[in-house]
Amino acid sequence: MEAKDIKKVACVGAGVIGYSWALYYSLKKLSVNVYDLTDEKLELAKKRIHDSLLNLLKNDVIGEDDIKEIESRIHYTTSIEEAVKDVQFITESGPESYDVKQKMADEMEKYTASDTIIASSTSGLLVSEIAKKTKHPERFIGAHPYNPPHLIPLVELTKGDKTTDEVLECAKEFFESIDKEPVVLQKEALGFICNRIQMAVYREVCNLVMKGVCTIEDADKAVTFGPGLRWAIMGPSLVFELGGGKGHIDGLMKHLNSSISLWLHDMADFKDFPEDFPEIARKGVEEALEHRSKEIGNDDASLAEYRDKMLISLLKLHKKL
Ligand SMILES: NC(=O)c1ccc[n+]([C@@H]2O[C@H](COP(=O)([O-])OP(=O)(O)OC[C@H]3O[C@@H](n4cnc5c(N)ncnc54)[C@H](O)[C@@H]3O)[C@@H](O)[C@H]2O)c1
Known part of the structure; x- marks a missing residue:
């Protein structure tokens, strides 16, 4: 597969990181399937996406008319089969545990094409270990984002011991094509870069x-x-x-x-x-x-609002938004 063939992606696990990836992919005009275990989890992801879009609107990143279109590209499901069967790229953002991630890998492989790339958001687990029981370990990579992935461009890419160079290169090209800034670890390292x-x-x-x-x-x-x-x-x-x-x-x-x-x-x-x-x-x-005023943040909520506002200004200067 080539990076240009990636038109539809799935976000498997839609918590803090998964919802933000889904939003980013949709902002970049990709169709996104969002999968989580329950309808409640999906409702929360949907709300987080909507709230983040309102924040982007408030900071002039998108217009009011864009919101509907961006949301319409995202499809929510509690069926793993429906989520992954016809996508070319999967971002897995499940809990940070080998046990869970290995089970998720097994589920995803059951229903997806053998060349679909599966990228884990893991903050520090080894890809080799996540993919060790899979049929196609060559298509597993790590793609570690910085929170929130819909704003921070960095993604740290890692290979497992069986991942092919072609898969890693394809993922790198894909992320570049959607304006991410991928960096590649030449060898696995705890904590990444x-x-x-x-x-x-x-x-x-x-x-x-x-x-x-x-x-x-x-x-x-x-x-x-x-x-x-x-x-x-x-x-x-x-x-x-x-x-x-x-x-x-x-x-x-x-x-x-x-x-x-x-x-x-x-x-x-x-x-x-x-x-x-x-x-x-x-x-x-x-x-x-x-010693701080509300305007520049003096509690968790106002601090986060100030951080996002400044982050968006900086990203605009970097021509990343
Ligand atoms: N939070 C951060 O700042 C951050 C930053 C970078 C990377 N990460 C990594 O991203 C991943 C997700 O972290 P998070 O903070 O979003 O966690 P989270 O707890 O907010 O979300 C995890 C989601 O996975 C879902 N889930 C659980 N079991 C599942 C299964 N079997 N199949 C599908 N979904 C399942 C949960 O319902 C939940 O919605 C972790 O690997 C974490 O290390 C987190």
């Missing part, structure tokens, strides 16, 4: 706070109004390329090496967060929220 980077940064936030160097609020402020602004435009290596001036990134690394080495030796390398850190982080976040 971004969760490792996020945790490396957060380990140092914890370290600075525990040492009394700064507060949770100031660490957040430092990232938001410093490197975070640049990282929202380009990655850390391109930022350093510019920082190096005529010497480029290699010049910068060499020039600062002795200094960087001093920092690195002083930085955290612990493998487990200190036991009391969750409560310290919670208190720090509460203090930070007290």
Whole structure:
């Protein structure tokens, strides 16, 4: 199969991640079958899709007339056979457990064509293990999204030990064709790329706070109004390329090496967060929220609304919306 042949997709499991994938596929004009275990689950997915569309409307991403059309491309069913029998691509977003995902793989294989690509949203389980009892493990991949997938372009692609290069390449082309930004892991790695980077940064936030160097609020402020602004435009290596001036990134690394080495030796390398850190982080976040206005978010709901509004503005600047 080629990427251009993918016209109809199925979202199997329609919780927080599955509903958002379904919405994204429909926004990209694909027909989508949405499957979950019960009518109640499907009703919730339908409501979440509608609410997210209203939010996109409020932020001028879509027009009022678009809503009906986008919703009409999504078909809901509690029959797995109906969901997967005539699709070319399946996004599985079931619970994060080998046991459940293996059973789901078995169900999907019963009713779908042998070349339909099956992509798991798994946050960290191995594709090889998810697909180990399947008849066609070569068509299983991992396609890890960032929440919410209908807004965040990144998708991290992973192979299992039996996945073919053709399948991975086809999935990559497919995601590119619908304006996602796929990155391919050359080998399986726990936490993929971004969760490792996020945790490396957060380990140092914890370290600075525990040492009394700064507060949770100031660490957040430092990232938001410093490197975070640049990282929202380009990655850390391109930022350093510019920082190096005529010497480029290699010049910068060499020039600062002795200094960087001093920092690195002083930085955290612990493998487990200190036991009391969750409560310290919670208190720090509460203090930070007290200093914020409603407009930029000072509770969970207003914070999420502000995040989505800013995210949409940034995505428009990136020409991703
Ligand atoms: N929540 C996140 O931020 C996030 C981000 C990236 C990836 N993921 C991954 O996405 C997947 C789904 O996570 P979620 O947060 O949407 O979970 P969720 O609990 O919100 O949704 C899971 C859905 O799967 C359904 N389900 C359960 N058993 C099923 C079965 N046998 N067949 C079909 N559907 C079934 C449930 O009814 C539920 O609607 C997980 O693998 C998770 O690791 C989550």
